[in-house]
Every structure is written in structure tokens, then in C-alpha cells.
Amino acid sequence: MNRTLALIVVIILGAGTLSAATVPYTFQARTKIVGGDRVRYEVRPYTYHFRVEVLSDETGPKRESVRDGKPFIEAVPQERYAVRLYNPLPVRVGVNLTIDGLSSISGKPVGPSKGKKWIIQPHSFVTIRGWQVTGDDARRFVFTSKEDSYAAWRSNAWGRDLSVNCGVIGAAYFWSKGDMEEWFEAHPVYEPVYRDEIAQDGMSRSKAGVPAPSVERQQAGTGMGERESHPVRNVEFHYDTGMYKASQAAVIFYDFAATPPRPRPFADEYAPEMPMR
Numbered sequence: 001m002n003r004t005l006a007l008i009v010v011i012i013l014g015a016g017t018l019s020a021a022t023v024p025y026t027f028q029a030r031t032k033i034v035g036g037d038r039v040r041y042e043v044r045p046y047t048y049h050f051r052v053e054v055l056s057d058e059t060g061p062k063r064e065s066v067r068d069g070k071p072f073i074e075a076v077p078q079e080r081y082a083v084r085l086y087n088p089l090p091v092r093v094g095v096n097l098t099i100d101g102l103s104s105i106s107g108k109p110v111g112p113s114k115g116k117k118w119i120i121q122p123h124s125f126v127t128i129r130g131w132q133v134t135g136d137d138a139r140r141f142v143f144t145s146k147e148d149s150y151a152a153w154r155s156n157a158w159g160r161d162l163s164v165n166c167g168v169i170g171a172a173y174f175w176s177k178g179d180m181e182e183w184f185e186a187h188p189v190y191e192p193v194y195r196d197e198i199a200q201d202g203m204s205r206s207k208a209g210v211p212a213p214s215v216e217r218q219q220a221g222t223g224m225g226e227r228e229s230h231p232v233r234n235v236e237f238h239y240d241t242g243m244y245k246a247s248q249a250a251v252i253f254y255d256f257a258a259t260p261p262r263p264r265p266f267a268d269e270y271a272p273e274m275p276m277r
Contacts, residue, residue: 021051023049031044035191050171052171053086054073054169058079072253074255075143080142085126087120088123091175091179094174096112097170099131099169100150101170102150104130104132105132109158112170137230143254144223146167146220146221147163148221169251169252169253169254170249170250172249173243
């Protein structure tokens with residue numbers, strides 16, 4: 001079923017080329033195929049790789065390793081950072097970016113498909129540098145101790161310890177299947193007249209990684225740094241395809257310690273109960 005949400009829009013910076021953590025996602029779309037004077041349609045699978053990258057103010061792209069089969073980066077105390085979200089699709093997407101299980105827009109614990117999302121134009125990216133606190137300003141992402149994290153501060157408002165999910169960055173992507181099929185209608189596959197079938201275009205990119213340095217520090221979280229200008233506006237966005245399960249989302253774990261925690265990038269779908277009086 002098609003869903004509608006008011007979304008935050010930021011200025012688009014253009015396509016990037018840096019290596020980053022990726023997650024593949026395969027879906028099917030109705031595809032227009034032209035062969036000579038013949039036009040036919042068939043449903044074909046397409047796999048795209050969605051990229052997420054953490055950028056340090058001091059050193060640039062954070063070096064990534066693999067811990068327990070998951071992407072992992074080293075956090076440095078008081079280090080300011082940003083998260084870059086890439087869109088490999090030929091249509092715009094909405095992305096639910098969470099830090100320590102909290103929405104980067106609302107600061108609330110959310111499920112993968114819940115809440116406002118960042119809009120990214122086709123074949124482009126956005127760079128999110130902090131928590132969106134107003135329609136004009138954001139507060140910087142900064143690595144800090146779990147006790148001083150934004151999630152720990154928000155725990156009082158929710159009556160439960162939200163800091164248990166410190167140490168994870170999650171990005172769930174959503175888009176319209178109809179938009180994709182309109183794109184394939186306008187950009188058909190041209191089939192040689194002497195063949196009945198053609199090989200589907202490869203749309204995935206290889207994932208590259210480099211080892212991360214070892215660290216021996218306490219458990220990390222993300223706090224709120226200084227305020228900076230970051231104007232946004234709300235738009236209406238319809239989607240029916242994407243990463244509805246947390247296991248499908250692009251996830252990067254981080255910590256000061258050599259052994260990462262096992263936080264969750266997205267929260268439960270239901271509101272927590274207050275204790276009875």
C-alpha cells in the first residue's frame with residue numbers, strides 16, 4: 001500500500017565516488033524491452049547497492065573494518081562527524097537515518113519505516129552533519145561517552161534506557177515502485193533483433209574496505225555538539241518499496257573499545273508502557 005509522509009529535504013551536493021559500507025537490495029520492476037519494431041514488457045529483478053559513509057571533521061572518511069560480520073569504525077572522543085547517504089537509484093528516495101536508535105530528525109526511537117526521512121535526489125547523496133533541532137538549525141554529531149550521549153539524555157522522556165543502543169548508525173531506504181517503473185518506461189532496454197533475451201545490466205558496485213586501527217576505550221555514544229545553520233523544508237513523499245525490516249538496512253557499528261556492543265539501529269514498533277501508579 002502506498003504511504004505518505006512529510007519529509008525533510010536538504011540541499012543536494014551531487015554524486016560521490018568514495019568507498020563506503022554498502023548493503024545490496026533486490027526488487028522486481030516492470031521493464032519495457034524494445035527489439036526492432038517489437039515492444040514487450042517483463043518483470044525483471046534489479047539489485048542496487050546502498051552506501052553509507054561516516055566522515056570525520058579531522059580525518060575525512062572513517063576507516064572501516066568488519067567485526068562480527070558487521071561494518072565497524074573506531075570512534076574518537078569529542079570527534080565531530082557527519083553521515084553521507086548515497087542514492088544509487090534513478091528515482092528519489094527517502095532515508096530514515098538513526099543514530100544510536102534515534103531518528104536524526106525527531107530524536108525519537110523509531111522503526112525502519114516510521115517517522116520523517118531525508119530526501120535524496122536520483123544518483124546523488126546528502127551529508128547529514130547533526131541532529132535537526134529546528135527548521136533552520138542542527139546540532140553536530142559528536143562521539144562521546146555513553147553516559148553523556150544524546151540517547152542517555154533522552155531516556156528520561158521515554159521512561160527507559162535508550163542508551164542501550166549507543167554505538168550504531170542505521171539507514172533504511174524507501175522509494176516508489178511506480179516511480180521506478182515510470183523510469184524504465186522512459187528508458188527501455190534495447191534488445192538486439194537477433195536475440196530473444198539480453199543480459200540484465202549490472203547495477204551493483206563492489207564493496208571496498210580497509211582495516212581499522214585497534215582501540216582500547218570505554219563504550220561510545222553520540223552527543224550533541226555545537227549548533228550550525230541547516231535549513232530544511234517539509235515535502236510530501238509516497239513510497240511502497242524499501243527496507244521495512246531492520247535486517248535490510250545499511251548499518252555501521254562504532255565504539256571506543258576493541259569489542260563493539262550489540263545495539264539495535266531501529267526501535268520497537270510500539271510505544272513503551274509507563275509503570276502503573
